[in-house]
Amino acid sequence: MLDAGPTAVLPRRPLTVGELLDSAVLLLRGQAHVLVPVALVLTVAEQLLLHPLRQVASTGPPAWLVEFERFGVYWVLLAVGAATEAAIILLLGNPAARAAGAALLGRAAGARELLRPAGARWGATGLLAVLTGLLMGGLALLGPAWIVGFALLGAVAPALVVDRVHPLRAPLRATALAVRGGGRAGWIRLLGYLVWWIVRLGLGIGVHVGLNSLDLVDPAWAWWLSMAVWAGVNAVAYPALACLDAVLHLETRMRTEGLDIRLSRARAGTPETVLLAVMR
Structure with a gap:
């Protein structure tokens, strides 16, 4: 299972920030x-x-x-939005992380593999999505505390389904990885969010304004049209962020735990879950 070079979804080596963003896009494109x-x-x-x-x-x-x-009232609305956003990204992080793990091992995961319940730990993922959503909603009520929470909790789903840690350890594992190397992973996650926030804002507002300027928006349907546009935009942005979390998690493990070296020395025939799981 050799590195496929610059076109690989996730090469087996530490990556630059730009390469990480590219890897996330490649993963999303392959699993869209x-x-x-x-x-x-x-x-x-x-x-x-x-x-x-x-x-x-x-x-x-x-x-x-x-x-x-x-x-x-609007502040509460923002907090609820932050909660649902965090929960959705974490739920999507389950198949995204498993797809990234497969890519690191040199293969592409199929739809049936990513959606089947066996071994996917969907129950624990759902529970952690609810808990993370509630936590992020509470932090959003405190303003800047949301930034810290978002930076630290990106690897919850990958820690659960790739590292195979206990569900209660997954948030702690995510936080530990996010603060390594001066908080590199946390800063990159915030950068990725900022990039996609700009894209979402531009498309979410731009499409509505463009249609309205052409007099194609019936005022009675303006609310529903905008909701549909935002749902469509987020349907791309949220998976993109989940893919960034997945590749960033594995890259951080290669950078700080020598995961790439461990894979290169693994015996042939070792199960994939064992190859990627955290060594105990």
């Missing part, structure tokens, strides 16, 4: 037929959940901004 449809279901549910809260906060499409006197 699995990740994007699943993400679309989740983002539609997210938009439906946020819809009544937006009405209470008196926000309006496409940017969902609010007047100052309603800012308290």
Whole structure:
């Protein structure tokens, strides 16, 4: 299982920041037929959940901004959005991490493999998604604390399904990896979020404004159109962030734990789960 060179989804060596972003995009491109449809279901549910809260906060499409006197309600809306966002990215991180692990071993994981329940630890993933969502929602209420939480918890799903740690250890494992090397993984995750936030904002607002400028938006359907646009944009952005978490996790292990060396010395026929699991 040799490194396929610069076109490999995840070469077996430490990567630069640019290479990590490229690897995440390559992984997403290869698994879009699995990740994007699943993400679309989740983002539609997210938009439906946020819809009544937006009405209470008196926000309006496409940017969902609010007047100052309603800012308290709007802050709660933002916290709920942060919670659902974190939970969805973690759920998508389960198949994304397993796909990244397969790519590191020189093969492409199929849709059936990524979606089957056997050995995927979906129950623990769902529980951690709920707990992480609640934590991120609470941190979002505190403002800047959200930044710290987002930086530290990117590797929860990969730690669970690739490293095969106990579910209660997964957040601790994610935090430990995020702070290594001066917090390199945490900073890169924040950078990835910023990049995709700009893309999401541009598309989410731009498509609505463009259609409205052509007089193609019926005011009665403006809310639903904007919700559909945001669901579509997030259906790509959330899997992209999950893929970044997956490749960043494995790269951090190669950089700090010698995972690449361990794989090169592994005996032929060793099961993949054993190859990638954290050595105890």
